[in-house]
Amino acid sequence: xxxxxxxxQLNRYHTWFSEQSEDITYAFFECxxxxxxxxxxxxxVVGIFAGMRAFASALQAQGHKVHYGSIGQTLPxxxxxxxxxxxxxxxxxxxxxxxxxxxxxxxxLGLRENGFQIEVCSSEHFIAxxxxxxxxxxxxxxLLMESxxxxxxxxxxxxxxxxxxIGGKWNYDASNRKALPKGHSIPPRYFxxxxxxxxxxxxxxxxxxxxxxxxxxxxxxxxxxxxxxxxIFHYWLEHDLPFFGDFQDAMARNQWAMYHSRISFAxxxxxxxxxxxxxEVERAYHEREEVSINAAEGFIRQILGWREFxxxxxxxxxxxxxxxxxxxxNAPLPSWxxxxxxxxxxxxxxxxxxxxxxxxxxxxxxxITGNFMLLAGIxxxxxxxxxxxxxxxxxxxxxxxxxxGMSQFADxxxxxxxxxxxxxxxxxxxxxxxxxxxxxxxxxxxxxxCPFNALYWDFYERKEGQLGNNPRIGMVYRTLNxxxxxxxxxxxxRARWIHDHLENL
Numbered sequence: 001x002x003x004x005x006x007x008x009q010l011n012r013y014h015t016w017f018s019e020q021s022e023d024i025t026y027a028f029f030e031c032x033x034x035x036x037x038x039x040x041x042x043x044x045v046v047g048i049f050a051g052m053r054a055f056a057s058a059l060q061a062q063g064h065k066v067h068y069g070s071i072g073q074t075l076p077x078x079x080x081x082x083x084x085x086x087x088x089x090x091x092x093x094x095x096x097x098x099x100x101x102x103x104x105x106x107x108x109l110g111l112r113e114n115g116f117q118i119e120v121c122s123s124e125h126f127i128a129x130x131x132x133x134x135x136x137x138x139x140x141x142x143l144l145m146e147s148x149x150x151x152x153x154x155x156x157x158x159x160x161x162x163x164x165x166i167g168g169k170w171n172y173d174a175s176n177r178k179a180l181p182k183g184h185s186i187p188p189r190y191f192x193x194x195x196x197x198x199x200x201x202x203x204x205x206x207x208x209x210x211x212x213x214x215x216x217x218x219x220x221x222x223x224x225x226x227x228x229x230x231x232i233f234h235y236w237l238e239h240d241l242p243f244f245g246d247f248q249d250a251m252a253r254n255q256w257a258m259y260h261s262r263i264s265f266a267x268x269x270x271x272x273x274x275x276x277x278x279x280e281v282e283r284a285y286h287e288r289e290e291v292s293i294n295a296a297e298g299f300i301r302q303i304l305g306w307r308e309f310x311x312x313x314x315x316x317x318x319x320x321x322x323x324x325x326x327x328x329x330n331a332p333l334p335s336w337x338x339x340x341x342x343x344x345x346x347x348x349x350x351x352x353x354x355x356x357x358x359x360x361x362x363x364x365x366x367x368i369t370g371n372f373m374l375l376a377g378i379x380x381x382x383x384x385x386x387x388x389x390x391x392x393x394x395x396x397x398x399x400x401x402x403x404x405g406m407s408q409f410a411d412x413x414x415x416x417x418x419x420x421x422x423x424x425x426x427x428x429x430x431x432x433x434x435x436x437x438x439x440x441x442x443x444x445x446x447x448x449x450c451p452f453n454a455l456y457w458d459f460y461e462r463k464e465g466q467l468g469n470n471p472r473i474g475m476v477y478r479t480l481n482x483x484x485x486x487x488x489x490x491x492x493x494r495a496r497w498i499h500d501h502l503e504n505l
Contacts, residue, residue: 001093002027002067002085004078006104007034007048008395009097010055011270012226014124016097020063025089028052029081030071035208037103038389039338042203042210043222043358047392049199050224051269058225071206078104079111092116097123100311100397102318125270126311127304128152133312143313143415146171149305158278159285159300166285167293171301175294178246179430189257190235191221192228211338211389212355222265222358222392229266233277236261237284245295249363251431253345256353260361261299264393267307274303302362310401313415322384322400326412327463329377334502337369337386342505344451345437346427347372358392363430365391370407371421375455376502380410418472421459424450445490451498451505458495461488 003016003026016026030052035045049071056068067085075081086092098120099105112118128148136151137143150170153159159166180186197217203210215221223229243259250258266272278300285296314321336342340352350368354360360369365387373383380403387403388394405415424441428434434441434450443449444457460467460476468477480488498505 001025001091001095002082002089003095004029004082004097004108005052005055006078006097006099007052008100008269009123010051010226011123011125011273012055012058013273014097016095016121017059017062017064022065025065025067025085026056026059027067027069027082027085028056029069029074029078030202031069031074031078031081032071032076032206032208034078035071035203038385039209039211040389041212041355041358041392042200042214043212043220044389044392044394045203045208045210046196046199046214046217046220047222047224047265047358048269049203050194050196050220051271053199054225071202071208077107079107082108082111083114083116086116093119095119095121097121100395102314102396123270125273126308127156127275128308128312130312130315133309134316137312137316142413142417143309145305145309148309148312149301152304152308156275156278156304158275158304159282159297167297172245172294172297173301175292176245176298177249177430180247180250180252180432186252186255186258187239189262190232190239192223192231194220194224194228196220196224212358215356223263223271226266226271229263229271232266233261233263233272233280236263237280241281241284241295241299242288242290242292243295245292245298248298248361249430251346251349251361251364251368251427251433253349253432253436256357256359258361262359267303268393268395268398274307278304307398310398313401313405314397317401317411317414321404321411322381322396324404324411325380326410327377327466329374329408329410330379331377331499331502333373333378333382333386334376334505336503336505343438344372344505345439346431346433347505349433354390358390360391365402366407366420367422367426367430370403372452372455374408374419374421375452375459376499378408380404380408383408412466413470418470419459419467421456423453423456427452445487445494449494454491454494455498457483457488457491461492 001024003024005026005028030049056066060066069081082094094116096108109118195218200217223232240259247259267274281296281299285291337351340348340355342348346368350360350364383403384400388399404410409416409419428441439450440448441450444453460480
């Protein structure tokens with residue numbers, strides 16, 4: 001029997017590994033197709049391959065039988081490699097853990113048509129049950145994360161005091177929106193140190209196209225083992241959690257990590273357990289006075305709430321979800337999204353750090369790059385492709401629901417109850433970007449006005465037929481209706497110029 005382990009299934013604590021048998025072969029494959037289905041960041045490909053190799057070595061050290069197919073030695077697809085290995089071992093029985101991505105599930109289950117016996121078990125990672133999620137939201141026009149989050153808190157007992165939430169409130173999001181004070185100094189981060197030179201050489205020899213940069217391959221700073229992931233997390237718990245609550249939405253030039261934990265890659269490849277992570281944060285809140293309730297609850301909400309919510313939405317809506325385009329946006333993605341070469345400081349910083357580190361935190365993704373893409377009318381499929389490729393933690397189950405749903409409103413409000421767009425005012429409030437930008441954040445329709453300003457008002461004017469009745473944005477339309485006709489005309493002209501010159505911003 002073959003047990004397949006995918007690159008995002010690096011859970012060493014799975015019950016599979018509680019038994020050893022000469023009849024079980026654990027199979028890992030570094031496949032060209034999996035490395036190239038999106039324009040992946042070099043750090044993402046390296047990180048996944050390094051995690052797979054470390055896991056395979058650990059299983060071998062425990063006495064398990066392992067077959068490892070390195071890139072350059074494998075066939076292009078998972079299915080081809082599995083069929084070849086089955087022939088070599090004389091078996092047609094393959095066990096898999098539930099894949100997280102729809103396309104991978106369809107590919108692997110399709111092997112049944114070739115006579116292979118495919119058995120599926122749980123990945124034993126996620127906290128929520130997808131079928132329960134579907135029951136909770138069956139027939140709903142809009143999903144409500146808050147109701148799901150409360151149910152998860154109650155079912156797990158996380159951050160609860162009996163039947164009531166700790167502190168008496170379920171959500172402290174209103175206390176998570178402070179900008180960094182002037183002169184605030186962020187302490188040095190902790191990074192692992194792994195030599196991935198051999199993996200980089202293998203990737204280059206296999207001619208795998210990648211984006212972004214790597215830095216020194218002898219000092220790779222993303223976790224490749226559960227031990228490294230826990231070291232990152234425990235350092236964050238000790239030094240950064242007290243600041244996370246206040247500043248989780250803040251942005252600053254040349255600060256790519258801020259007070260974020262940087263464990264999303266380890267979580268999404270299942271190196272560490274999400275329930276354990278939440279329990280550790282809750283424990284820190286109870287044991288340390290400096291850990292505020294808005295810091296602990298804000299972090300738990302991201303994992304127990306939002307992450308699990310997005311997975312449920314994904315499996316409820318796929319495969320149709322990846323074709324939704326509520327606004328019929330079709331503009332191509334400007335080429336500078338792949339280089340960071342734009343005059344807009346907020347975009348240059350957010351894209352630049354994404355190319356350098358394969359990472360940006362949630363506000364940079366939602367309210368900088370995603371905000372611009374929606375206002376500029378970029379085709380959601382191009383948006384998905386960019387996000388899926390550039391971020392080390394991006395896998396479709398968590399990427400597409402955040403981008404096509406939360407960020408681009410392409411599902412018409414199924415996940416997000418309003419479009420998450422803003423003018424320069426919000427960006428200025430939450431960052432120091434505008435102070436270093438050649439565009440003027442204070443004006444709307446001048447030649448050097450921040451592009452966000454005209455695009456913002458033009459977006460709402462053009463989309464009034466689709467958004468005008470949305471109660472969450474009534475104030476926007478009241479303000480728009482009070483504008484002088486001449487000001488509206490100037491905004492339209494400025495927005496039209498921006499749309500015609502997206503490549504030159």
